[in-house]
Structures are given as structure tokens and as C-alpha cells.
Amino acid sequence: MNRTNTLVVSANFAADPLVEPLELWSRELDLGWNVELAPYDQVFQGLLDPASALRRNRAGTNVVLLRLQDLARGNGRPHERDLDELARAIAGAARESPVAHLVCVCPPSSATLAGEEPAAEFARHEERLVEALADATNVEVVTGAELLERYPVEEYDNPKGDRLAHLPYTEELFAALATLIARRVSARLSPAIKVIALDCDQTLWRGVCGEVGAEGVAIEEGHVALQRFVLERRHGGVLLVLCSKNNEEDVWVVFERRDDMLLRPENLAATRLNWRPKSENLRELADELNLGLDSFVLLDDDPVACAEVIAGCPEVLTLRLPPDPKDYEAFLEHVWPLDTGTATTEDAERTRRYRQESVRREARGSAPSFAAFIESLELDVRIESPRPEQLPRVAQLTVRTNQFNLTGVRRTEEELRALLSAGELEALVVDVSDRFGDYGLVGALLFRRDASALVVDTFLLSCRALGRGVEHRMLAELGRIARERGQEQVAIPFRPTEKNTPAAQFLESVVGEPVDGSTTVSSEQAAGTTFRPVDTASASREHVPVTVRADTSPRHAAINRIATELRTARDVLSAVEAARAGSRPRDAEHVAPRTGLEQTLAELWSTQLGISAPGVHDDFFASGGHSLQAALFVAQASEAFAVEVSLLEFFDAPTIAGLAVAVERRQIATFDADRLATALEEVGGLSDEEVLALLSEEPGRAAS
Numbered sequence: 001m002n003r004t005n006t007l008v009v010s011a012n013f014a015a016d017p018l019v020e021p022l023e024l025w026s027r028e029l030d031l032g033w034n035v036e037l038a039p040y041d042q043v044f045q046g047l048l049d050p051a052s053a054l055r056r057n058r059a060g061t062n063v064v065l066l067r068l069q070d071l072a073r074g075n076g077r078p079h080e081r082d083l084d085e086l087a088r089a090i091a092g093a094a095r096e097s098p099v100a101h102l103v104c105v106c107p108p109s110s111a112t113l114a115g116e117e118p119a120a121e122f123a124r125h126e127e128r129l130v131e132a133l134a135d136a137t138n139v140e141v142v143t144g145a146e147l148l149e150r151y152p153v154e155e156y157d158n159p160k161g162d163r164l165a166h167l168p169y170t171e172e173l174f175a176a177l178a179t180l181i182a183r184r185v186s187a188r189l190s191p192a193i194k195v196i197a198l199d200c201d202q203t204l205w206r207g208v209c210g211e212v213g214a215e216g217v218a219i220e221e222g223h224v225a226l227q228r229f230v231l232e233r234r235h236g237g238v239l240l241v242l243c244s245k246n247n248e249e250d251v252w253v254v255f256e257r258r259d260d261m262l263l264r265p266e267n268l269a270a271t272r273l274n275w276r277p278k279s280e281n282l283r284e285l286a287d288e289l290n291l292g293l294d295s296f297v298l299l300d301d302d303p304v305a306c307a308e309v310i311a312g313c314p315e316v317l318t319l320r321l322p323p324d325p326k327d328y329e330a331f332l333e334h335v336w337p338l339d340t341g342t343a344t345t346e347d348a349e350r351t352r353r354y355r356q357e358s359v360r361r362e363a364r365g366s367a368p369s370f371a372a373f374i375e376s377l378e379l380d381v382r383i384e385s386p387r388p389e390q391l392p393r394v395a396q397l398t399v400r401t402n403q404f405n406l407t408g409v410r411r412t413e414e415e416l417r418a419l420l421s422a423g424e425l426e427a428l429v430v431d432v433s434d435r436f437g438d439y440g441l442v443g444a445l446l447f448r449r450d451a452s453a454l455v456v457d458t459f460l461l462s463c464r465a466l467g468r469g470v471e472h473r474m475l476a477e478l479g480r481i482a483r484e485r486g487q488e489q490v491a492i493p494f495r496p497t498e499k500n501t502p503a504a505q506f507l508e509s510v511v512g513e514p515v516d517g518s519t520t521v522s523s524e525q526a527a528g529t530t531f532r533p534v535d536t537a538s539a540s541r542e543h544v545p546v547t548v549r550a551d552t553s554p555r556h557a558a559i560n561r562i563a564t565e566l567r568t569a570r571d572v573l574s575a576v577e578a579a580r581a582g583s584r585p586r587d588a589e590h591v592a593p594r595t596g597l598e599q600t601l602a603e604l605w606s607t608q609l610g611i612s613a614p615g616v617h618d619d620f621f622a623s624g625g626h627s628l629q630a631a632l633f634v635a636q637a638s639e640a641f642a643v644e645v646s647l648l649e650f651f652d653a654p655t656i657a658g659l660a661v662a663v664e665r666r667q668i669a670t671f672d673a674d675r676l677a678t679a680l681e682e683v684g685g686l687s688d689e690e691v692l693a694l695l696s697e698e699p700g701r702a703a704s
Helices: 016-029 043-048 080-095 118-133 144-150 159-165 171-189 209-216 221-233 248-255 280-290 303-312 324-331 345-366 370-376 390-400 412-423 470-485 503-513 523-527 556-565 569-583 598-608 627-641 647-653 655-669 673-683 690-697 700-703
Strands: 005-011 035-038 060-066 102-107 139-143 195-198 239-245 270-274 296-300 317-320 381-384 426-434 437-449 453-461 489-492 519-522
Touching: 005 016, 016 171, 016 556, 016 569, 016 627, 016 647, 043 080, 043 209, 043 489, 060 080, 060 171, 080 118, 080 139, 080 171, 102 118, 102 159, 102 171, 139 144, 139 171, 144 171, 159 171, 171 280, 171 569, 171 627, 195 221, 195 280, 209 248, 209 381, 221 239, 221 324, 239 690, 248 270, 248 489, 280 296, 280 303, 296 303, 296 673, 303 317, 317 556, 324 556, 390 412, 390 426, 390 453, 426 470, 437 470, 437 690, 453 470, 470 489, 470 523, 489 523, 503 519, 503 647, 598 627, 598 655, 627 655, 647 655, 690 700
Parallel strands: 005 035, 005 060, 060 102, 102 139, 195 239, 195 296, 239 270, 296 317, 453 489
Antiparallel strands: 381 426, 426 437, 437 453, 489 519
């Protein structure tokens, strides 16, 4: 992705151990995150203050971490009024922000949940907060139960860290939390997966069906889990296709004769069963389904076949399944791009509609001309205001539609409801059917009016209805509305992307010249827009394929690595520790503590790491320490010397000598003039400018 954006994390507990695993995920996925921790335990202030890190974030994601017990009052329990105020603050901040807000309700401590009554009470509080945010614009909520179900951590409590530094969790739980955050945030940035392409032999079953026959192949537990997994994705709207080197009749015999096959022929949108290279077959499937190759995932067991597809179709996310089918389920559950969202009624019908499309293609091939084919379709286009239950589909279209999307604006369902109810936008939806069947809700128009023009916000059409004149009727409807309201123009914004060439060509056909950006047409011209099928080889195509650059960045290695090597919180923590050890080598020279301050820090160091006689230049992390131990070490040092040293200061110089300087600087800031001269003799690392900066924190002391 290689983009720079800010991930602001605000928590009502100390969240410093999140930084390293979040930075690990930024490197793994090329997210370009600038991870910024908001001030400690200032969630309410951050949500309300226009100058806060949360409110100033204009490109990235805001993450709000809440441990509900930390909202507790004197009786140790949060008040419902506090929860409601917090929900309103989150919803208000998110509504006014251009970035998404991810709210994580984190697990309570085991001590807090002791007994049935407290556990039930906290469950009610969590449910109350989740429900209060259910319709909030620009907000996604995950719960502690979701976190621990996806990334189980046996020991997540850290009572000592909670007591000393308000660090309530083990480092493994922080790694799990960072991973779930990365998983949810990256989902918003990744292209939507629309097609899963499946190999057959050694993938859907063990054995080669052409050699051992239908009765000879083995359908084991792992193969059943794979089929169950892809069928669940199909219910969520993902298309399933077969792409396998087989004789077609051998494959269908397995489907016909094996009752233990969950996957059935009617579940498939298309197939390519032959002996040609899979990259060629995938390109044909993309053309047949009128979808981009970057919306495809290939699941295959054969490393040679996978390598061929990666070379021939780098846009396809090619995943090699584990050698043992027993590992299929765990692998697939951690293929992040295949996470399912909320299914709409349209999703369940998608395969049937694509199968209808194949019948239309046959009819197109037998028609004497393209114009005759269009006429024979008996197209019925209905453009009307959306019903409330249709808004989830409209939101989905804004995310999934790429080829014919003039603006590329993405909207959540909650955001749409808010904009429409406030009267900021109007909406129309487009339903299409023909003699072969129903296309469903395939298009959407969002617009507003100003003094003289009807201004388009969103103009999009699903690729399955593209090239049949539906887009022309949509523009004509906008022109009719503008003319009825006395508006002279229809303003049409256009933002070019790598994929929306068909949208650009449509706009060019309307205005009669190339378009570089937004354009305006008269309401009369828009209302008069008509479709004129042209029987040329180029014009009769139902979509214009978009050339994808050869240097498209492959995600194969990163996604495969996550699904095989970074599946658990412990895996992630090990990767963090390896990165830490590689970046901070141990200093070879041993230097014993030289001052009383360094000696005290050395004793605290030894207690944390179990290492006797550490050197003042030894690296804490290279010595085996992790970020949670570092946080406790810094907290103990701050307590011992009655100062407040931040963990980030220690990260900059993770040694006894480095922490000693940080402590001394904090101490100097509290010194009066008489003690200042003595202190300067002991601190060799401060310049005159730094001393003046410290003194300027209290003008009265500077004057003295």
C-alpha cells in the first residue's frame, strides 16, 4: 500500500506495549503507519477537544481502547450515565472526522469478573455501549470476547503491571490486541475479494480423480472445512469458481457421486476445467464475470501452479494451502482478505445472477447484431428512492464498485443514513431485470442541489449491468429531475482511478471530448441522454478491460506469512522480539554503575530481568527484556526518584545510562537555583540550551 497515514491510539489505561506490534504490522503489510499514542487516560478529553490528536487526525484511523472497569466510580462499577456520555462523545467525534474510528472494548481483569453477578453486570455494560454505537457514523466496535476468540491468550491479566503503571495486560494480550487492530484497519484499505477460485485434486479432495475415480478420492475433515469455509463466503456474496487442470467429466463425476461433498455445482458461478495454464483460465474467468483480477483469490495446493499464476496474473491473490489438510481451517481463518463483512440480500443471490449472465452471453453470441441483442433483452430499468432496507446494499456498492464509479466515494450504511436523514444528500437506487432474470439493485445515485445545478456526489453501476444503456438512463433521470426543479445544469465530478476507465469513456461519450476531471452538462442534454448500440468489435464489448501495471505489488508473501507464521498472539510476540533483538545489538564493553542513581537503576534492572551486574550501556531489549518489562522498569524508576519519565524516552535510549539522564533531567526541572549548579556538574549530557529549556518551564525559576 505504501501510504503514509497516522494511527492515533487513545486508551483509558497505559497502552505503550502496543507500539512495537503495531509497527511490526505496519512493516509486514506496508501500511506506512505513523503510530501516535494519545495522552494517557484522556479518552473523553481527546474526543471532545478540537486540538487533540484524535480530532486532528485527517488521514488514517483513530483507535479508542476502553477497559470498562477503569470508568468505575467509588463502588468499583461504571455508571450507566458515564457509558452513555462516552458513546455520545465517540459518535460525535467520529461524525465530524474524515477518518474511521475503531473502538475496542477490552477484557476486564479476572479479579473484576470474580463471581457471576459482576461478570453479568460488566457484560450488560459492554452490551449497552455496543448498542449505543451500533448506528454511529464512521464507527466500528469490537469486543473483548471477539478479541479472545480470534486470538486466545490463556494468561492475559497483569495485576502487578496494573498496580504499578496501569498496564493491565500481559505483553501477549497487547500483541493480540495490536493484531486485531491491524486486521480491522487493513480491511478498509484492501481491495474487496469477490471471487474464490478453487483447484480440485489435492485441494477439494485428496487424490487425482482422473486416476482413482470418484470413489477413490478421499474427502477428509480438512477438505470439508475448506468447503464449509468457501460456502460461508459465498453466502456473503463472494463468487466461487473452479480453476483446475482436469478432464471436465472426471470432476463432475466426483460432484455427482460423492454425498460427502458440501460444494455443489449450483454453488459455482463459472468453471475452467482443462489443461491450459491457470493464469490464462483466470483471465478468461475475469472477463466472463466482468470483474478485475485483483478481486480474485486462488486456493491451490501445487507450488508450481501457484508460481505460474503469480508470474502470469500477479494481480490475483495466490495462496498455497498447507500440505496437510488438517491445517486448512486454521490457515483460512487467518487469511485476512477473506474476512466476511455483513451480508446483504443481494449477496445471497449473486451466484444465481452470474449464472443467468452466462445464458445472456450465449444469447449475445447467437444474435445477428449487438443492437438486436440489447433489444431482445427486454430490459426493465427502475430508478426510485431507496427503501431503508436497501441502504446496506447501497453502502456495499460504494465499496465494491470500481469500474463504473465516477467519484470513488466510499460510504458506510450509518453514514448514508445520517446524510439522507439530515437532508444533505438525496438518493436514487437502480433495479434492473430482463427476460433472463433479475439483476437486483445494481446502481446508485447520490446528489444534492445548489442554486443553479444538481450536483452529483456518487454515480455508480455494478459491472454486471454495464454496457446495456442503464448508465444512460441514470443520467437522463438526473437531467429530468434538474429540469423539473428549474436547475439549468447537472454537475458531474470525476476522479480517475486505475480501474474506472469505463466510467471515463461513458462521460466522454456524453460531453463529446476527453475528460480530465469534473464536468458540467445542461439539464436538457442530460435528460436527452440515450444509448445507441454500435456493432463494432470494440464497442460491442460489455466492458473495457483495464490494464494493470506489471509492477503491481504482490501481497502473496505477506498474506501467506500471516496465515502460516503469524496466526497467534504468541507468534506475533516472537516476531516483535526478533525484530527488537535484530535492531538493538548488545554493547560489547561492560561499564559498571558509576553513580548512586545508576546503581539503584541497576538493581531495578536486575529485578526485572534476573541478570546480575548489568552494565550501564547494556541494551535492555538485547538483554532479554520486552516492552511490558520496560514499562514496569520505568514505572519503578519514576516511583523511586519521584519523577515522571515516559516509556518513549526509555525507548530512545534503553540503557541504565540513558534512563539515568532522563531521570536527572526531570529532577533538574524541579531544582531551585542553589541546587542547579551542583546538578549541572553531575549531568554531562545537557547543553546550555537544554538547561534553559528546562528552566523556562517555570518562569519564576528562570528569573532567579
